[in-house]
Amino acid sequence: MYKKILAVAVATAVAGPAMALDVFDDGTNSLSIGGRIGVVAKSKDGDNTLNNDSARINFKFAHKFESGWTGVGVAEWGFRAKDEYTDIKNSVGKVIGSEKKDTFFNRLGYVGLNHDEIGAFTAGKNWSVTYDVSGWTDMYAIGGGNAMGIYEGRNGGDFDGSARADDTIQYRNSFGGLNVGVQYQMQDHSVTDARRDSGYGLSASYDLAIGLSVGATYSETRYEETTQYAGQDKSKSTTAGLKFENENLYLAAMYGEFRNKTELGDKLNAKSKGVELYGRLAMDNILQGFSLQAGYNELKDDSKTTADQTKATFKETMMGAIYETGPMQFAVEYAKDDSKNMDGKKEADNTLSLQARYYF
Template sequence: MKLAWLSSAVSVALAAPAAQAIEVFNDGKNSVGIGGYADVRVLNTQGKTEVADGTSRINFDFNRNMGRGWDLQAKMEWGVNLVGNTDISLTGDYVHTRSGDFLNNRLGFVKVGHEKYGSISAGKQWGVYYDVVAATDIPHIWAGTSSGVYTFNGDGGLNGTGRADKALQYRNEWGNFKLGLQVQARNSADEVRDLQEVPAPLPSTGNVYRIQSITYNSTYGASARYQATDKLEVGVAYNQGEFEGRFLDGTPLNATDKIAAFGSSYGGMYDEGLYLAFNVNQAEFHEVDNEGRIIPKSTGAEALVSYALDGGWVPFLMMNYLKADEESYKRDYEGDTFERSFITGGVHYQWDKNTILYIEGRKDFSKVPDAQKKVEDDGIGIGIRVFL
């Protein structure tokens, strides 16, 4: 049986054509690796052309063989802003770029694993929900906007669907079946988040229905995946947590954030030949629109197809769709409707196993309130990603 704790690295393997770590020390018991990448791109979208960072990062991975089938891992990862702040809004991974911060905390956890009993980990880590939707989070510029991962204009750490804060996880594998369980163990007293301090897609909006602050108690998540063939995997995931929020005008909102997803993938984007991936989700009080207004009910979907050609060329096409339930959204927000819909496509070129040149474009078909249209825009970008 494979070590169960390795399954949490699935999302990394999907997104990278080569290993992201250089082993700098190994004495047979202890090993240390340094990984990450530098990414810079030129973007033209939302009425401007800018040089922007592409979620560059660096990480340190410490592993120790404890004997008798036990292994210990400690990992730390920081996002590195190579070029300074930008006003362009893309996904939650770009929060540190929009704010101008040079470093931001992406991951930090300790994990104990056994080849039979599975693994237990604690810290800031990719949520078990992400296991099922990660397969479409691969395009470098426009991705992850409809899967329910990067919520509240952040990294999904607040409610546990993305890089979950204060998460305790158990993972194991039995044959082709993979299980992940998660709880964010905390109390509300230390988790008030002032969302006015988070760079929103439309930071100048004064809409009274915008969520100003939010407090979560513990959240809970689970994922189950089945490796049907060497290339085909299917999975389901669920995440839930109660919160207390407050609108910009001071009105309180108490609700339960919940999301359920189904996803499947075939192959690997940088493996020879065809790659297919899709996911769909249903959510309540989980997503926010471009003005920071929480969406009472929503349906989201992402689908990706690519084909790795000889010579390192990988063309792809992706669909993103997020629609608010019309009845509840209209009722709460003065008759407005919200539908994010766009196609992104492009070509990645593997210059060598650790270097990708890419060009990606976006064609938008969204139907959103006039005040939010600036964010949902056509665009094009060209860049380079250099893995360590």
């Protein structure tokens, strides 16, 4: 059970040959180092770019106590394998220069105690309990995860408690096939116009022997009301889904309803609905390590008040392939974007992406 709890608590949201180097293990104390580095070449609207592929490095420490408890410490930083820059704009929105982004940035950092029967307790910055279920469809090799509100909110999913949640105390446990997660997020504020009072999240899923799992999540975050977010002092997220997996096939579907959580048309939507689908089929009989994948993400406004409504929608269909060999992963994804702007017109362009990634 301990391994199952730890696998959930340290979810990395990647398809691929995830690896880690066991640096030290004397049966009581252990240290492992893992991560990945990669690049993605993208072709969109005639532009060809080479981008970072969400590189990161992590350190995982553990100490086994005689009482049956295990103490854990996890630290993970993302880093930019190549320099990236952000635009600097003046008061009227004109770009007047650029600024280099930080090379390293925090992704995870928490301490905890685990017990085979009692469960796992952690405190710090960790993957949210919402992600324990909502992440079932966030399995694209390159893109995806755009319709379940995971990475969205006033200052992104970390601040909002749905991605790598900041300032959290969490509890997870498994009872046979039943998996549960509880999360409380403490007060904090950002450099922009937002201050979080508190937040909480709940998740539950059940694994059947045939490889089928069903699950649901609920989360709510409270904010101090500000001029920028007048009437939006609370965000809510409710998701439900299922997945099926065996040695060759992985299928997952998620449905979500959100309030003051997602963005369409450059505005925080009063209400919205999202759907995500993902499938991957291993083709080892043709080529060892080769698989085909497909996915679909759709998010639309569901606000009832005319003043809150927007015609903007996000709709994307993906087809691709993945090849894994040793510590390396190579992937291609073609994303057909049928999204619409606030006027209800299609302006998005399709994207072809090629990836090369090395796990360590």
